[in-house]
Amino acid sequence: MSDHDDHIQHTWNLAHPDGDEITIDLWIDGYTVRVDGGDGEASETGRKAVEELLEKYTTAGYQITSSYAVNDPASRDEVEPDAVEPDGKPSACPECGSPVEYVANHCSDFREGEAWLCTGCRWGQYVTA
Ligand SMILES: [Zn+2]
Structure with a gap:
């Protein structure tokens, strides 16, 4: 996080039990993704990249400690801003x-x-954690 986050749409914070912390930022252009910490990835594939990064780091033992909309465009905000999908999503309805x-x-x-x-x-089907 910084004092100047006008370009950020959504931020995910992750923490590892060892103390490492990672911040994933999705920019308001909807494409640019930057990782602060971890492997420092940069991507231009938006939420798809975020999902892959979240899966990668949660698989590596990181926990999502918080996620929040920074400058989320309200107009297309039918999705709960704080909703981060847990693992185990069915690929299709059975x-x-x-x-x-x-x-x-x-x-x-x-x-x-x-x-x-x-x-x-x-x-x-309820997600059973
Ligand atoms: Zn169905």
Whole structure:
């Protein structure tokens, strides 16, 4: 983080039990990704790169300590800004094959919490951490 973060759209902070810390920044252009710490990657593939980086570093033992929108364009903000998808996302709905999306706050008759929801038939499954 810096005093001048006008160019940052979203920041993810990760920490390793050994004490290493990593910051991943997605710029407001939606493409530029910069890693501070870790292997210091730089990418131009936006959230795809962020997802790959998060997977890489969480696989390496890092925990996501926080993530937050800095200058997230509000207009296309249907996704919960603080939602970081946990591991284990189904690649497709087992019922109909449609894409599955992560919902941070899904409500049903029984419980409320993180869930995978089908964008087609609304099949749903809670993320069990
Ligand atoms: Zn489905």
